[in-house]
Amino acid sequence: MTRNIFEENMEKYADPEMYDHLYEGYQKDLAMIVEWAKSSQTIIELACGTGRLTIPLAKRGFQMIGVDLHKGMLERAKQKASEHKVSIEFLLQDCTKLTLPVKSSLIFMTGNSFQHFLTNEVQDALLQSVRQHLVEDGIFIFDTRNPLLHELAAVDEYEQTYSDKNGDQIMEYHRDEYEAMTQILHCHTDRYIYQSEALIAKEQDGISLRNSYPLEMERMLTGNGFEIVQVYGDWDKNELNEKSGSLVYVCRVSK
Incomplete structure (x- = not known):
């Protein structure tokens, strides 16, 4: 099955x-x-x-x-x-x-x-x-x-900031790694949540995506x-x- x-x-x-x-x-x-x-x-x-x-x-x-x-x-x-x-x-x-x-x-x-x-x-x-x-x-x-090969050829690391639904500030650090033999992009995120400039939480998540x-x-x-x-x-x-x-x-x- x-x-x-x-x-x-x-x-x-x-x-x-x-x-x-x-x-x-x-x-x-x-x-x-x-x-x-x-x-x-x-x-x-x-x-x-x-x-x-x-x-x-x-x-x-x-x-x-x-x-x-x-x-x-x-x-x-x-x-x-x-x-x-x-x-x-x-x-x-x-x-x-x-x-x-x-x-x-x-x-x-x-x-x-x-x-x-x-x-x-x-x-x-x-x-x-x-x-x-x-x-x-x-x-x-x-x-x-x-x-797009130029996007998949190397490890991609980047930052992202935004506000969440509660108005807290979010800072994310992304790391994407492409596994050529399976055509799968593995995406990892470290997330830092700030409230009034004070760090209140840390989170991690990931997802795998087939190309x-x-x-x-x-x-x-x-x-x-x-x-x-x-x-x-x-x-x-x-x-x-x-x-x-x-x-x-x-x-x-x-x-």
Whole structure:
């Protein structure tokens, strides 16, 4: 049985409210999802997190199912959906082993969540699981980072400062190391939390992210029963090139 080791790779999502504080305002991916959405069918979001996209789509009148493997993120999503007075079915499931009550004409997964599937076997299991829950000619939209060699060639160390949801000052020290044989980027963070310039807490976390190259993606998608309708270099639909930071795929179930 294929094991999704993402279950052991979720330190970054320990604080769903902080996740919202940092990312809830990002909406660049929403326009393309709306463009492909059909109001007559249930839409499925995988790795929906705290409902960053699920909720605004539901507010537009679409019938939504949100799926995630992280219980805390889903509880936050349910709370927010209630506050926004929208009805969404949130399900705690492994995306590589979906057992959903419907098939859809549109499934999507954004936020580079594809990178959490770290092995060939798990990537294939995800795509097969998605395909089984799409109707004929159904569409799967997702993104992943475009591996840029100059960014992966050396250990990357950098600092980041920001304010958290309580107004405390956060200083983060990041160290990213790329493992070429597995194509996995291991990201480590040391976090220092200051209140009125006094250090009040120290934290550490990490995450591992798989990098997949365009030709590798093409073979993987076609091998798992998809045809690529379009691939972009970002959510603004700019043409993919060697400097693009993202790979944004629109795929259709092949006949």
